[in-house]
Amino acid sequence: MSTDVKTIPQAEHVAPDGIKLPVYMDNHATTPMDPRVLEEMLPYFMEKFGNAASRNHSFGWAAEEGVETGRERIAKLVGATTKEIIFTSGATESDNLAIKGVAEMYKEKGNHIITAVTEHKAVLDTCKRLEKYGYRVTYLPVQKDGLIDLDELKRAMDNKTILVTIMAANNEIGVLQSVAEIGKLCHERGIIFHTDATQAVGKIPVDVNKQNIDVMSISAHKMYGPKGVGALYVRRKNPRVQISAIIDGGGHERGMRSGTLNVPGIVGLGKACAIASEEMAKEACHLAGLRNRLRDKIMSGLDEVYINGSMEHRLPGNLNISFAYVEGESLLMGINDIAVSSGSACTSATLEPSYVLKALGTGDDLAHSSIRFGIGRFNTEAEVDYVADRVVETVTRLRELSPLYEMAKEGVDLKSVKWAAE
């Protein structure tokens, strides 16, 4: 038996001038670090290595200064004050701290939490755990465009509701929820509103006051910062929100999150926020232009492609498309010089296609056929053109191989076929 297994080698396609293969277009998974961020971080590994909690010598002061600059920059980007920013290890921890922390702190007041079915697993699985501890969780469905229905949210709220947690931008389909309206509904009823803004902060304008946000999760590595660092915004006024810690220890971050601060990471997160404050508006226009170019090129080259989720309420760099009659993983194999993701079950450990696409009412067949493109700061127009050409070429080839495409072209209604499923 041959055990000679290896990852897919680079395809033999010759890249046009100026394109380095493989092309990275999976910026919702993570982003490359901006060189300006790295530069800002470097002194904090060796020269300024101190513990930010060391109050009695210059090493500690230098580290603390880096941390506080970072805090100011994050606060500025989202319209918060510095005392409202708590550092964490990333958005998963921030989501856990927000939801578990609010649930614990307000358990005398109520035990009901509202979320949506398209949330990230860091939110959904946290809510599921709380259900085991006696909390009641409502999982709101979404409409075909990926947005929750605000009337449905209102109806779900009752006098035991302590927390609503709805993400700002979805990680698969890039759909933007109506955060400001959701926050308003919560405030009218004295309910705390948490939003997982991992994909939104640094990409689109986020303002905790204008958008009525009480608690918000932030990640560095989704906005050209380092991995392993994030933040949680916790409102101090109107209303003052309190959260219980889930990590106990030295009482760092005003007791909400103990543990020695990741100083270089925080410095990097701060710099990433500073860059975003300066460049976000221009960058968003640029990304939306590239995204629309990719969409138009793909859609003019192929029939039966479907965009998943609202185009109107969407992150500028996101495109999520289903290519009917072609399975996602085989498509990824064909475009192996391009780094993207698929909602196909074959690409996940669970053998279930994307729960987010299923929640939109996308059939399992189309969910299996989906590709998520995440365009980021360092993608170029030439890369977009290359990706579009390769996708069109590969989908065309795989459709020639697809019995479903053949049947559809013969006029067979695939929904009426009695499939001999396993």
Place this chain on the structure above:
Amino acid sequence: MAYSDKVLDHYSNPRNVGSLDKNSPQVGTGLVGAPECGDVMKLQIKVNPQTNVIEDAKFKTFGCGSAIASSSLATEWVKGKTVDEALQIKNTEIVKELSLPPVKIHCSVLAEDAIRAAIHDWKKKQDVANPTAVAAQ
């Protein structure tokens, strides 16, 4: 996901892609799997009425790379075999040949099912048809 060289080879250069005339009495068609499961294989065989040898085989597959490779390999293996010999092909042999990881074993099962379904379809036609008429074609 890591793929063996053989899977990559079948994916990049699939053997025997295409369709045979499904209405021909010599042709058996197997269509297995379901779109919502992410795999559909169509495997067709053309059988010599005198010798029962599979003279030609074609496939089309909607599925991951391992599903495409499993069905491509299946068409290679059934060609030149008698119908009875082809029925002896086991999914485990496909797993071995393509070095499929455990999560892809269902692809080989589907390929075995496709062979059986194609042969079953062909046999049904033989039962119905007048054997001499079939031979005369």
